[in-house]
Each structure stands twice: as structure tokens, then as C-alpha cells.
Amino acid sequence: MTQITGGFSASDAHVGMSAAGVTFVDISGSAASVAPGEQTRKSGEVYTHSGDTAIITGGKREPLEVEIKIVYTEGTGDPFEVIRAAFEAKTPYYFRWSPKGYVTGAFTFTSDAAVITGLTYPDTDAGTGDPCMCAFKFKTAKVTKSALVT
Numbered sequence: 001m002t003q004i005t006g007g008f009s010a011s012d013a014h015v016g017m018s019a020a021g022v023t024f025v026d027i028s029g030s031a032a033s034v035a036p037g038e039q040t041r042k043s044g045e046v047y048t049h050s051g052d053t054a055i056i057t058g059g060k061r062e063p064l065e066v067e068i069k070i071v072y073t074e075g076t077g078d079p080f081e082v083i084r085a086a087f088e089a090k091t092p093y094y095f096r097w098s099p100k101g102y103v104t105g106a107f108t109f110t111s112d113a114a115v116i117t118g119l120t121y122p123d124t125d126a127g128t129g130d131p132c133m134c135a136f137k138f139k140t141a142k143v144t145k146s147a148l149v150t
Contacts, residue, residue: 014102014148015068017079021094021113026102027079030070032133034097036109036143039064065117065139066095072122072132080122083136087116095138098148108148111140 015031016024042059070079086093092113100106118137 008100010099012101014096014098014106014108016096017082018094018096019091021110024094024096027070028102030073030079031068032071033067033069035067035069037065037067039143061142063139063141064111064143065137066111066114066143067118067135067137068095069133069135072134080134083116084119087119087136090115093138095140102148102150104148104150106148107145109143109145111138111143114138114140 013028013031013034014026015028015034016026018024040062042062043056044059045054045056047054070083072080075081083093085091092115094111095114096108096110098106098108115138116136117139118135120135122132122134124132
């Protein structure tokens with residue numbers, strides 16, 4: 001196989017969040033990483049008296065959990081505070097990310113309404129000059145891939 005030539009860095013990725021799934025607020029300036037977990041599918045198996053292998057069937061897709069790490073800031077409308085409030089109130093949110101950035105035609109991945117399942121409060125480390133970070137996880141039934149329209 002010939003080596004691919006279309007690889008790119010996700011250093012300029014786009015990350016957005018939305019309360020209603022219509023208008024997304026760009027949080028790329030505070031998001032440091034998006035780490036989707038593995039989405040799996042239910043499966044079943046049975047063995048019969050005839051044959052040497054199982055009969056395997058596929059079921060429904062299981063939910064997907066995604067972690068987003070962000071820079072901690074203390075403004076009332078900043079991403080950490082919005083996410084913290086949504087987490088405490090069990091308010092669903094929609095999230096999207098585009099590894100190639102906010103450019104027309106770039107593939108974007110958009111969650112269905114998601115439940116924020118985890119919140120990591122700001123860390124501190126006196127021995128480093130790194131920015132203060134926090135993170136959150138959300139769980140969604142599925143992610144839809146589409147071309148970004150800017």
C-alpha cells in the first residue's frame with residue numbers, strides 16, 4: 001500500500017457546544033483536547049450441536065462517552081461555569097468537534113443530546129507554570145459525521 005499524504009495535525013480543531021443543538025458556541029479557545037471513547041455494539045452468540053463455531057449476531061450501538069479538557073477560567077459565561085451548571089442541573093447539551101478546524105467542508109462530529117456524566121474540577125500544581133485545567137465527560141447515544149457549514 002502506498003503511504004497516505006492527507007494526514008494533518010488537529011492543532012487547529014474546532015470545538016463547540018449548544019444548549020438546543022442549533023446554534024453552537026465556539027469553545028475552541030479554551031478546549032485543549034477531545035477524547036472520544038470507543039463506541040461498541042451489543043452482540044450475542046449461540047452454539048448449536050452442529051458445526052464448530054458460534055452464530056454471532058449484532059445488536060444496538062451502546063452509548064459513547066467523550067472527555068473534553070478545557071483551560072479553567074472564572075467568568076460566569078466561560079465554558080467551565082456553563083458546564084458545571086449543566087452538570088449540577090442534569091441539563092442536556094450538544095457538542096461538536098471538527099479535527100481539521102472551522103472551515104467549510106471539514107468533517108465535523110456532532111453528538112445527540114448528551115448528559116454530562118463527569119466533571120473534573122480545576123487542578124493546581126505549584127511546581128509548574130502550566131495553565132490551570134479542568135475537564136468534563138458527556139455520554140451520548142450517537143455521534144453524527146457531516147461536512148461543516150460555516
